[in-house]
Structures are given as structure tokens and as C-alpha cells.
Amino acid sequence: MKKITAIVRPEKMEPLKDALFAAKVSGMTISQVQGCGSQHGWKEYYRGSEVLLNMIPKMKFDLIVSDEEVDELIDLILSTTRTGEVGDGKIFIFPVDCVVRIRTGETGEDAV
Numbered sequence: 001m002k003k004i005t006a007i008v009r010p011e012k013m014e015p016l017k018d019a020l021f022a023a024k025v026s027g028m029t030i031s032q033v034q035g036c037g038s039q040h041g042w043k044e045y046y047r048g049s050e051v052l053l054n055m056i057p058k059m060k061f062d063l064i065v066s067d068e069e070v071d072e073l074i075d076l077i078l079s080t081t082r083t084g085e086v087g088d089g090k091i092f093i094f095p096v097d098c099v100v101r102i103r104t105g106e107t108g109e110d111a112v
Helices: 010-022 067-081
Strands: 002-008 029-035 042-046 049-053 056-065 089-095
Touching: 002 010, 002 067, 010 029, 010 056, 010 067, 056 067, 067 089
Parallel strands: none
Antiparallel strands: 002 056, 002 089, 029 056, 042 049
């Protein structure tokens, strides 16, 4: 099993969510996050003082999937969220050692 974490533009949340549901992803966690990468924010003026806003709002998608689904889902995320501009986001892949469903105590693939 793998954990896919995708950090994407806020305006890509709905299209990506819809695409993942259409691909029969069994579940996902979506969070509003802030961060900075290559964009490094922008400057604004507040009461005559320059302020550097370097934390950009993003959306974080977390998915736990079987190893066989990873490549297909990465392609789906890329095709749905890519604009070609700085700030499109990142995808991270992590190994998952164990999953436990709290309600039933099921473990492994059965818990996903």
C-alpha cells in the first residue's frame, strides 16, 4: 500500500475530487494548507508598509491506495491539476506499513 499526498492549487480541488471519485477511489482526506515553494509569495502594502506574504493557500489530498493504483492515480492528478505555471504543486508517495479500521479492527487492504 502507498500513501499519495498531492498539494494542489485551491481552484483545482473540485475538479480533482470529481476525477478521483470517477476513478473509483475509495476514500480521501482533503485539507486546506498553506506553504511556499518556488512561488515565494508576493508583496502587498498594508497601512503604508510593505508586507511579504509568503504562505500560499493550497489544498492537500491524502489517499491510501494499493501499489497497483499508484501510477494511474499520479497520471490522473497530473492531468487534472497541471496548468504549466509555477505553483501547480507537488505529489509525494509514501509506503504504508499498516492500516487499521477503528470500527471493526480490520487491518491491511481490508481496512482501506
